[in-house]
Amino acid sequence: MSTDEFTVKDKVAIVGIGETKYYKRGQAPVSEFRLACEAIKKAADDAGIAVTDIDGFASYSNERNDASRVAAALGLPALRYSNMFWGGGGGGGSGAVGNAAAALVAGYAKYVCVFRALAQGQFVRFGQAPAVRALSGPAAYTMPYGMSVPAHWVALRTRRFMYEHNITQDALAAVSLAGYHHAQFNPRAVMYGRPLTREQYDKSRWIVEPFHLYDCCMENDGAAAVILTTADRARDLRNKPAYVMAAAQGSGYRQGASVENAPDYASSNFKSLAPRLFAMAGITPRDVDVAQIYEHFSGAVILSAVEHGLCTADEVMDFFTFENITWPNGKLPINTSGGNLAECYMHGLELVNEAVRQVRGTSTCQVKNAEISLVVSGPMVSPVSDLILHG
Amino acid sequence: MAHEDVKSPYYLPPGMPAPKPAPDGLDTEFWDAARRHELLVQRCRRCDAFQFGPEWICHRCHGEDLGWHRVSGRGRIYSWERVWHPAHPALKDAYPYIVVLVELPDADNVRMIGNLLGDPMRDIAFDAPVEAVFEDHDEGFTLVQWKLTG
Numbered sequence: 001m002s003t004d005e006f007t008v009k010d011k012v013a014i015v016g017i018g019e020t021k022y023y024k025r026g027q028a029p030v031s032e033f034r035l036a037c038e039a040i041k042k043a044a045d046d047a048g049i050a051v052t053d054i055d056g057f058a059s060y061s062n063e064r065n066d067a068s069r070v071a072a073a074l075g076l077p078a079l080r081y082s083n084m085f086w087g088g089g090g091g092g093g094s095g096a097v098g099n100a101a102a103a104l105v106a107g108y109a110k111y112v113c114v115f116r117a118l119a120q121g122q123f124v125r126f127g128q129a130p131a132v133r134a135l136s137g138p139a140a141y142t143m144p145y146g147m148s149v150p151a152h153w154v155a156l157r158t159r160r161f162m163y164e165h166n167i168t169q170d171a172l173a174a175v176s177l178a179g180y181h182h183a184q185f186n187p188r189a190v191m192y193g194r195p196l197t198r199e200q201y202d203k204s205r206w207i208v209e210p211f212h213l214y215d216c217c218m219e220n221d222g223a224a225a226v227i228l229t230t231a232d233r234a235r236d237l238r239n240k241p242a243y244v245m246a247a248a249q250g251s252g253y254r255q256g257a258s259v260e261n262a263p264d265y266a267s268s269n270f271k272s273l274a275p276r277l278f279a280m281a282g283i284t285p286r287d288v289d290v291a292q293i294y295e296h297f298s299g300a301v302i303l304s305a306v307e308h309g310l311c312t313a314d315e316v317m318d319f320f321t322f323e324n325i326t327w328p329n330g331k332l333p334i335n336t337s338g339g340n341l342a343e344c345y346m347h348g349l350e351l352v353n354e355a356v357r358q359v360r361g362t363s364t365c366q367v368k369n370a371e372i373s374l375v376v377s378g379p380m381v382s383p384v385s386d387l388i389l390h391g
Numbered sequence: 392m393a394h395e396d397v398k399s400p401y402y403l404p405p406g407m408p409a410p411k412p413a414p415d416g417l418d419t420e421f422w423d424a425a426r427r428h429e430l431l432v433q434r435c436r437r438c439d440a441f442q443f444g445p446e447w448i449c450h451r452c453h454g455e456d457l458g459w460h461r462v463s464g465r466g467r468i469y470s471w472e473r474v475w476h477p478a479h480p481a482l483k484d485a486y487p488y489i490v491v492l493v494e495l496p497d498a499d500n501v502r503m504i505g506n507l508l509g510d511p512m513r514d515i516a517f518d519a520p521v522e523a524v525f526e527d528h529d530e531g532f533t534l535v536q537w538k539l540t541g
Contacts, residue, residue, distance in 0.1 A: 127476075127478060128478055128479075129408075129478045129479040130408075131479065131480055132408050133408065133409060134408060134409040134410070134411040135408045135409070135410060135411060136410070136411040136412060136413045136414060137413050138444050139408075140410035140411060140412075140413075140418075140422075141410070141444055141503065141504055142504045143407070143408045143479075144403075144407050144408055144409060144410050144534055145403070145490055145504055145505050145506050145534070145536075146403055146407065146474055146478075146479065146482055146488055146490060146506070147474075147490045147504050148478050148479060149478045151476070151478070152472065152474065152478075152490065155472045156470040156471075156472055156490070156492050157470070159470050159471065159472060160469065160470040160492075160517070163470075163517045205475065205476075206473070206475040206476070206487075207475060207476040208472050208473070208474045208475060208476060209472055209473045209475070254450060257442075257444070257450075258444035258446075259443060259444040259502065259503065259504060260492050260502050260504060261442075261443055261444065261501060261502050265469070265470070265492075265502075266470075
C-alpha cells in the first residue's frame, strides 16, 4: 500500500457553505437548534444537493445540537457517520472538517456536514466564570484566584511570548484593526458599518493586559455549516470545489497538562501540527495566499502565525502591521471576513466558510488569484487543528 | 483597587469559588497541607518526577505510586497579568488584580497560579523571585498566594 493512500489530500472537497444571519449575543429571534438547521439547509442549497442527501455530521466543542436530533428533525433517510472532535474552545474547527474528510475517504458516508451552532444569549457565556461556591479538580487551583476564563490563560501565554521576543502592543493592534477593516466590506459581519481606529483601540478598556476590548472575540448567536463530499462527486456540483489539500489535528507534548503546566507554555500548540500539515499539502508556508487564523484573542494569531512558519518570532513586528495583513495590498491578508473579532464568533467555523470563499473567488475581500487558503483553529487549547484548501 | 479599601484579609473579595479537594481523593493532601501552611507538589515515588496539577499516574515512568513532596515555597514569576474585567460577579468592584504563574525551581519548574500580593498597579518583572504566602479563609480552606522577595 503506498503512502498516498493514507492521506486525504485532494480526495475530498468542501462543496457547500452556509450560515445564518449573525447576531449579537441574545439577539437571535429563534432557538439555537433552529439556527443549526437553517445553516445546514443553506449549505446544502449552496452545494446544490438535497438536505436529505446529507448522511453524516461532524462537529466540535460539545456542540449541543446533536447529530441524531438534527438527522431526525431533517428527516434524513440514513445517518451513516456522526462524530465529535474532543476538546473545548475552537480547537476542533478544522478538525471536524478533517474528520469529515477521513470519513469520506473511508467510504463511511457520501455527504458529510460540519456544523456549529452557538447562541450565547440562550446558554452559558464563555466569558463568564461559573458562579459556584466551591470547585474541585484543576479549576480549584485557578478559579479562586480569579483566573477563570479563556482570556486569562491566553493572556498568560501571550505575555510570556511577548516578553521572550520583544513584541509590543502594535502587533496585537494590527490583528484587531485588520479584522475590523475586513468586516467593513462584509455585510454578514456583526461589525459591518462599525469601523475601528487605532485611537479607539488604544482608548478601549482593558479586559486583561495585554488585551483591550477589541483584542477579544465577540459573543454571538448564529450557526454555520459546510458540506464535504468526495472529489469525484464534487466536480458535478453547483459551485467550484474547495479541495482539502491537508488537514491536521492534535497537540504537542503535554500541552493538556493542567494548571498551566504545558512544558512549552509560550506556544499556540501548533508546533507539532504545522509540519504535518504542510507535509501533507506538499507546499511550504510561503505558498499560502490567504489565512484565516482563529482569534479568540489577537495575541494567539501571532503565535499561530509563527508556528505555521508565516514569519519567525523575530520578524513579528515587521510582519504584523496593518498594511501587511490586510486586503487588498497586504503580503498575506489575514481574517478577510472580519473573523471572530468582527464578523461573528461562530467558534471559528465562519473562518472555514471564508477560506472556501477565497478559493472560490467570492470573498468580500477577495485576494487576487488566491489558490492556497489556510485555516488555523483554536490556538492555545488542546487539541487544536488546521486545514489547507485549494481551488 | 478594592484591595486597599477592603478590610478583609483576603486578596480577592468574599464570594469567589472556594477550592474543594477532588471527590476521588487525588489532591486531599495538597489542600490539607496548605491548611498547615505547607506547599506540596506531587512526586513519583518510583522515578522522582514532579508533576502538577496532580494526576493518578506519573507522566514520565507511568508509575502509580505517587506521593507528595514538600517544597520551599520559593519560586519565580514565569508569567503574569493584570485583570480588569470582572469575569465573576464577586469581582465586580475588585479590579484590577494580579494573577501570577509561578515556576518552582526546586520542583522541576512545575507551575502554580495565584495572586501577587500588593499594589496591583506596580511594574512586575518576568522571572522575579517570589515566595508563597498562605491565605487562611474562615470557611476552612487556605489559598496559596505569592509575594515578591529580594
